[in-house]
Structure formats: structure tokens, C-alpha cells
Amino acid sequence: MKPLGTTDLKRLHRVWRRRTTQRLAVILDGVQQPFNVGGILRSSAAYGVGDLWLVPPTAEPASPKVQVTAKGCDRFLTIQRAPTGVEALAQARAAGYTPVAIELTAGAEPLFDLHLGARPIVAVFGHEERGIHHTTLAEVDHIAYLPLLGGVGSLNVAHCATAALAELRRQHWADRAGGG
Numbered sequence: 001m002k003p004l005g006t007t008d009l010k011r012l013h014r015v016w017r018r019r020t021t022q023r024l025a026v027i028l029d030g031v032q033q034p035f036n037v038g039g040i041l042r043s044s045a046a047y048g049v050g051d052l053w054l055v056p057p058t059a060e061p062a063s064p065k066v067q068v069t070a071k072g073c074d075r076f077l078t079i080q081r082a083p084t085g086v087e088a089l090a091q092a093r094a095a096g097y098t099p100v101a102i103e104l105t106a107g108a109e110p111l112f113d114l115h116l117g118a119r120p121i122v123a124v125f126g127h128e129e130r131g132i133h134h135t136t137l138a139e140v141d142h143i144a145y146l147p148l149l150g151g152v153g154s155l156n157v158a159h160c161a162t163a164a165l166a167e168l169r170r171q172h173w174a175d176r177a178g179g180g
Contacts, residue, residue, distance in 0.1 A: 017048070022172040023120035024165065025051040025097050029085040029136050030127040031157055034059040038069030039158030040125065045073035047165040051095060051122070052077045053088040055136075069158075085124070085136025097122035099140040102164045103132050104154055111144040111167050117175055123164055128157050 004012060026044050031037050037059040044052055059066050061074040082088035089099050098116065101124040124140060126132030137143065146155065146163055155163070 016173070019173055019176060020048055020169070021176070022118050022169075023051075023097070024049050024168060025053070025092060025095070025120070025122040026161070026165075027053040027055065027085065027088045027092060027099075027122055027124040027136075028058045029055045029088070029124060029132050030130070031058050031125060033128055033157075034063050034065030035069050036128060036156065036158040037061070037063075038066040038071075040161045041066070041070040041077065042073040043158070043162040043165055045076040047169055049165065050078055051092070051097075052079050053091065053122075054079060054081050055085045055088050055133075056083065085133050086139055089122075089124075089136060089139050092122040096120050098142075099124055100142045100144055100168075101126075101132050101137055101140040102145065102160060103137060103143055104145050105131070105137065105143060108143040108145040110147050111164060112147070114142055114144050115171060115175070116142075116168075118172060121168055123161070123168065125157055125161050125164075 024047065026049050028037065028040060041061060061070060061079060082091055092099060097120045099122050103126065124132055124136065146160060
């Protein structure tokens, strides 16, 4: 098989863009590693995230180290800043989003079991080692995790964000196909 050219790629993805009515957003609550921030920006742009909030000390998108992995994809996002995760959540709620933290913590549900329908979702991701700040985590509507089957207990935050965004989109498309 021959790889798809630029025009064919646009046609392929256009079908999925037309099927997507759900608004999706991201909050980065203290994600410090530039390569992780860049990867999340790129995945966010790829999965049609509209709004993205940065909470200190999240690395700045304009940083050359962030741009190594972002590849300029931040231009497809509406990037906002908030002084705390709680303030970012308040702004996201005011914009109509339901907050879902992706975190390894007691009481978290598998993301695959959390069916949120077509409502707008803001996925919250935290620091690479410490996770989402406890004050932010206390204010979200849902806490979910990605079940892992191998000998690894957690994923890099950028890989986790990519998998979570893909799953949120998959659920939306499956709900639409089923009439939901």
C-alpha cells in the first residue's frame, strides 16, 4: 500500500472532524518538563482540543524546548493561564466544561468505564511525579485513570494525555454512532 498524500490525509481526517461535536479542553496543573508540555500541546491539537489552561509552574509554550515536541501545534489551541488549578477549573466551568482529572489515586475510576456523553469535558493533568495539586483534585467532578496491564505502574504524563484524549474522543464517537 502507498502512504497517503497531504490531500488524502486531509480527506481522511475531515470525516472524523465532521463526526465530532463535543468540545474538549485541557488543564496542565504544574507540568514542568518542556518535552511533556510540547507533547501534550501536539496531542491536544491533534484531538481537537479548543481551550488549554496553563497553571504554574507549567513550562511556557513559546520555550524552544517545548517547541521541539509541540512543532508549532500550540497555534491551534486557545491557551489561557490561571494562577492555580482551582482558578483554572473555575474558568473551565464558566466556559461550560465538566472537569475530569486523570490521576492515579484512591477512588479513581477506569477512564474506559466513565461515559460522559457529549457534554464538554476538560481533562486535567498534573506534575510528572507529584500529580495534580491536591486543591485542584478536590474540585473536579470525576477522577479517572488508565488501566495498565504490564509491569509498569504509570505512564509519562504526555503519553497518558494522548491516551486519555484518544479515549474521550472514542467514547464520543461511539455514543454518536449508537444514537447518543
